[in-house]
Structure formats: structure tokens, C-alpha cells
Amino acid sequence: xxxxxxxxxxxxxxxxxxxxxxxxxxxxxxxxxxxxxxxxxxxxxxxxxxxxxxxxxxxxxxxxxxxxxxxxxxxxxxxxxxxxxxxxxxxxxxxxxxxxxxxxxxxxxxxxxxxxxxxxxxxxxxxxxxxxxxxxxxxxxxxxxxxxxxxxxxxxxxxxxxxxxxxxxxxxxxxxxxxxxxxxxxxxxxxxxxxxxxxxxxxxxxxxxxxxxxxxxxxxxxxxxxxxxxxxxxxxxxxxxxxxxxxxxxxxxxxxxxxxxxxxxxxxxxxxxxxxxxxxxxxxxxxxxxxxxxxxxxxxxxxxxxxxxxxxxxxxxxxxxxxxxxxxxxxxxxxxxxxxxxxxxxxxxxxxxxxxxxxxxxxxxxxxxxxxxxxxxxxxxxxxxxxxxxxxxxxxxxxxxxxxxxxxxxxxxxxxxxxxxxxxxxxxxxxxxxxxxxxxxxxxxxxxx
Numbered sequence: 001x002x003x004x005x006x007x008x009x010x011x012x013x014x015x016x017x018x019x020x021x022x023x024x025x026x027x028x029x030x031x032x033x034x035x036x037x038x039x040x041x042x043x044x045x046x047x048x049x050x051x052x053x054x055x056x057x058x059x060x061x062x063x064x065x066x067x068x069x070x071x072x073x074x075x076x077x078x079x080x081x082x083x084x085x086x087x088x089x090x091x092x093x094x095x096x097x098x099x100x101x102x103x104x105x106x107x108x109x110x111x112x113x114x115x116x117x118x119x120x121x122x123x124x125x126x127x128x129x130x131x132x133x134x135x136x137x138x139x140x141x142x143x144x145x146x147x148x149x150x151x152x153x154x155x156x157x158x159x160x161x162x163x164x165x166x167x168x169x170x171x172x173x174x175x176x177x178x179x180x181x182x183x184x185x186x187x188x189x190x191x192x193x194x195x196x197x198x199x200x201x202x203x204x205x206x207x208x209x210x211x212x213x214x215x216x217x218x219x220x221x222x223x224x225x226x227x228x229x230x231x232x233x234x235x236x237x238x239x240x241x242x243x244x245x246x247x248x249x250x251x252x253x254x255x256x257x258x259x260x261x262x263x264x265x266x267x268x269x270x271x272x273x274x275x276x277x278x279x280x281x282x283x284x285x286x287x288x289x290x291x292x293x294x295x296x297x298x299x300x301x302x303x304x305x306x307x308x309x310x311x312x313x314x315x316x317x318x319x320x321x322x323x324x325x326x327x328x329x330x331x332x333x334x335x336x337x338x339x340x341x342x343x344x345x346x347x348x349x350x351x352x353x354x355x356x357x358x359x360x361x362x363x364x365x366x367x368x369x370x371x372x373x374x375x376x377x378x379x380x381x382x383x384x385x386x387x388x389x390x391x392x393x394x395x396x397x398x399x400x401x402x403x404x405x406x407x408x409x410x411x412x413x414x415x416x417x418x419x420x421x422x423x424x425x426x427x428x429x430x431x432x433x434x435x436x437x438x439x440x441x442x443x444x445x446x447x448x449x
Contacts, residue, residue, distance in 0.1 A: 034149025062102025185213025
């Protein structure tokens, strides 16, 4: 396999998978398992002939392209090493991209050069309701064709392991599990150290979730909640938990694009309250500023191509920003969920998360104005200044440094292979009647929030 210098596009993923099947016609197969909203095929690459199924899902989030390259790498590893197929009685089922339409919208930055400003000005991620891993209306109410294709695939394969491949734009690597895989934290630490990948020891996503070891977290079971909670906490009904009935353990594997060393600093902070005030006040100020820009440009951009699709995530981010600022502010105590004890890593992750919400919003607003074909509200110079200043804060204030694509892919591949080995070792046989093979939720220890 040639060294990966950039992320593959949707078309390149299909071409490379087809070429791999042509080279290995006895052990690799490619089939269409669905169609996106825009008519793009959803391709499943399968390697091996074992009775135990592993499912790996790339590209569930449109702006996180590392998974596509990772599934190609995993296919080559599985074809080259019988430990992952014949010896394990396993078949690898690799979904090349769950949201190909969204990935196409990121092609403005996808193939480099990789710079923070270029990324955020060309960033796209659909609104929460259009992200195919989520089931806001339950599995029976899933409307997106990409979601329905994944649900059908899960029910067909009944995998013992499902890996969902994600990318952290700025921060570090971590893993989220629906069930514990003892030993995974040590494997993650080893791979991260070998490849120079910072581990995220206090991700914003997992702030209230139990830890299963450094940079490994337990996803809580789904629970009812409002849209803001769903967007910020992700502990909602999802395709991560849907195959639980088949005894599946799901691993969400996050690999960073720009690494920040501070996210793996587990030391106690000198003054957590001061940092929290700074972060929360900045997010509140930035949200108000961006709301004002949106109000100015909305009359001029509403009729632009794709305006509704670009506005949906903007409105999501502006919805959750003020609430998060209140949650993080140590001077606001009434009616706000209390924070757990925070390390320096937690504070670094919260600073990154607040800045991320602002940068994504600014980048999408920039695209709205650009696509409208004019700037009567005079917003572009202001948006350019904001994007440049906030990216500089990531680089100079947080120390964000680009991680080459090949290292991102190798790290994510190693973590998936470790999860595969551990799940193969620990998972009981799945019941063909559909009963979970990992035991009931009551049998899984959960920390109290």
C-alpha cells in the first residue's frame, strides 16, 4: 500500500476497494448495501469467510474522513494476516462511507494543503437531524436512507463487534465503548505513544461518562432528552446501541487531525474556576457575536443554493452554545448540571470544544455568504478576521499541530485491531434468538453521574 499523504474522496474509496477486490477475488467482495439521499451507492467491502462478523463503519460524520482510509488499511491487513480472518473464524465487513453526500461537501479542504483556516472555511457537517448514526425517533422511525441501510446491515450481520470510525479535528485520540473491553486502554496507550498521538484524558463528549481506563470511556445507555442534550451528550438512541440485542459491542474510535499535548495532562489544575470563567465567557461572547452576524446575513442568504442545509448546523451550534457556557461557568450554580472533578486535560478539552463551536459556525456562515454570490451585509471581512484569530488561538494558544494522514490511519487501524482481538477473546457467543450475548444492562456496572 502506498503511503497515504491525503484523505481519499468518495469516488477514490470506491475505486480503491474495487481494485483490491480485483486483486483478491476469492477473499474480498464488494456489494452495494444502500443508496444515499443524493443517489450515491453505499458500498460494503467484505474480507474473509468466517462465521463471526465484524462491522466497521467509516464516515458517519461528514467532516471526519480518516475512517475511509482506515477501512482500506484494515482490508489489506485482514487479507495479509490470517490471524484476523481464518484463525479468528471472522469476516470483516467494511462500510466505506456512511455519509458520502456530506463527505463530498468537504472536498474543498479534503485533499490539502491541511491548514486550520482552510479546513474551517470549507467545513461541512449536517445538522443533528441529518446525521445518519442518530435515531432521534427510534429505529422504527428512522427516515434517512443511510440510517436504514446501516440498521438493516446490523440486523443482517449480527456482528460481535462494531467499530464506528470518527476523527477529532483538534485534540487527541480516545475510544468510547458500549461494553468494557479489558486491556483496551493499555493497547491505546501503546499505539498512541509509538505514533506520537496525544490521548484525550477528558474529552468534552464524555464529561459525565464513566472511565474504563485512560482515554477509554463507557457510553451510557440511551435516555430521553431534549435536542440540546442530544447534540451535546450523544447519549441518545443510536446505531451504536441498536445491535446490542445481537450481543454486539460497539467501539467508537476517535483519531485526531490536529493534536494538542495538553489534552493528556491529567494533573490537577492550579485554578480551574479561572479557566472555566474564561472559557464560558468566551463561548457566550462568541455565540452572541455570531448570532448577530447571522441576523444580518439571513435576509440575503436564505435563497442561496444549499442555504437550508448550511443553516441547520449553524442553528444547532447557536442553540447549544449559551447552555454550555452556563454549564461551564462556576459563577452560575442554580439549575445547571454540576461539573465532575476536572483535570488540566478536561480544561484543555473544554477550551477546544468552545472554540470549535464558534469556528464551525463562523466557517458555515462564511460559506453561506460566499454561496449567495454577494456580501451586501459586509460580513465576509469580519468572518475572515474571526476565523483567522480563532485558528491562531488553536495554533499558538493550544499548541495544535497537524498529524500526517498516514499516522492518523495507522493509529486508528491499530486501535480497531486491538478491539477486534479483545472482543474476540471476551465476547460470549451471540444467541441466534436475538438475546444479547453480553448480558443485560443491569449486569454491567455503571458509575453514577
